[in-house]
Amino acid sequence: MPVPKTFVLGLDKTASSSIVHHFQSNGLRKIRHQRWGPKLESGDVFSNCARDADVFETYVARFPDARFILNIRPLGAWLGSKFRHSQRCRPIGPENAQMFTSRRRTRHRKVLQWLRDHPEDLERFCIVNVSKPGWERQLMDWCGLSKVTGERRNASKRLAPELEAQIARVQAALDPAEAAETLFPGADEDFADVIARCSLN
Numbered sequence: 194m195p196v197p198k199t200f201v202l203g204l205d206k207t208a209s210s211s212i213v214h215h216f217q218s219n220g221l222r223k224i225r226h227q228r229w230g231p232k233l234e235s236g237d238v239f240s241n242c243a244r245d246a247d248v249f250e251t252y253v254a255r256f257p258d259a260r261f262i263l264n265i266r267p268l269g270a271w272l273g274s275k276f277r278h279s280q281r282c283r284p285i286g287p288e289n290a291q292m293f294t295s296r297r298r299t300r301h302r303k304v305l306q307w308l309r310d311h312p313e314d315l316e317r318f319c320i321v322n323v324s325k326p327g328w329e330r331q332l333m334d335w336c337g338l339s340k341v342t343g344e345r346r347n348a349s350k351r352l353a354p355e356l357e358a359q360i361a362r363v364q365a366a367l368d369p370a371e372a373a374e375t376l377f378p379g380a381d382e383d384f385a386d387v388i389a390r391c392s393l394n
Contacts, residue, residue, distance in 0.1 A: 196221060198233070198256050199336065201240035202249055202304060203264030204297055206274035206349065208323035209240045212264060215329060219338040247300065250307055253314060260317055260336060263304050263391075266324045268294065269364045269372030276360050277349035285359040287366065298377040305376070305384040308391065320391045322375055331393045 199216065201209050213223045216238040224236035229245040229252070239245070245252075252259060275293050276285045283289045308315055321332050329341045351357060364372060371378060381388065 196237050198236075198252075198259040199238040199262065200229070200246070200249060200252050200259060201238065201262045201264060202246045202300070203240075203262065203323075204243075204271075204300060205241060206271055206278055207264040207266050208328075209264060211323075211329070212262065212332065213238055213240050215333055215340070215342055216336075216338070218340045218342045219333070247303070249304070253307075253311075253317070260319075261304075262332070263301070263318065263320045264323050265301070265320060265375040266322065267373050267375055268297070269367055270324065271297070272367075273360050273364060274349040276363070277352055280352065280356060285356060285363060287363060290363045290366075301376045301380065305380065305387050308387045309384060315387070315390050318391050319393050320388065321393045324375075325394045328394055335393055 199221075201212055203209055210225070213225055217223055221237035222235065224232040224239045225241045227242060229236075229239045229242055232239070249261060253261070272290055272293060276283070276289075283293075304318075308318055319332070319335050321328050333339070333341050352360070374380070376384075376388070
C-alpha cells in the first residue's frame with residue numbers, strides 16, 4: 194500500500210531537519226532543499242523549499258491523502274536560530290528581524306486562512322510546536338508511525354560573543370508577548386477554531 198506523502202510547511206529553523214529524520218527512521222524517503230515537483234515520484238516526505246511551501250494548496254489538491262505539517266516555535270527563539278544560521282548573508286539587526294518576521298507571518302496566515310476556508314481538509318493538517326517536550330512522539334503518532342529517534346538535527350551553533358550580544362539585543366527589543374507567540378499576533382483570536390482542531394500540543 195502506498196505511503197501517503199507528507200509535506201512539511203514550517204520555515205527553516207523550526208526542527209524541519211529533525212522532523213524529516215524521524216520520517217527517515219521509519220523508512221520514508223526524504224526530499225529537502227530541492228523543488229518538490231520534479232521529485233514527487235521519488236520522495237515520501239518533503240521539506241525546506243519555500244517556493245513550494247508557499248503554494249502548498251497545489252499539493253492539497255493533487256494528493257487527496259497527503260498529510261501537511263505546520264511546525265512552529267516561539268518568535269524570539271526562532272529569530273535567534275535564524276540569525277545564527279544566516280548571519281553571513283543577513284546581518285543581525287532589526288531590519289532583517291522585521292523581514293524574517295514578515296515572511297513567517299505570511300506563511301502562517303496563508304495556511305490558517307486556507308484551513309478556515311476549506312474545513313474539509315482540517316483532518317489532513319496538523320500544527321506542532323517544536324519547543325514543547327514530547328512533540329516528536331505526538332507528531333509520529335499523528336502520522337501513524339512508530340519510531341522516534343530522539344535525535345536533534347541541524348541545530349544552530351552559537352556564534353562569537355559579540356554576535357550573540359547582537360542577537361540578544363534584537364530579542365530584547367521584542368515585546369514579551371510577541372517574543373512568545375508561535376504563529377503571529379492575533380492568530381489565536383482570528384483562527385481559534387482552526388488552531389484548536391489542528392494543534393497537536
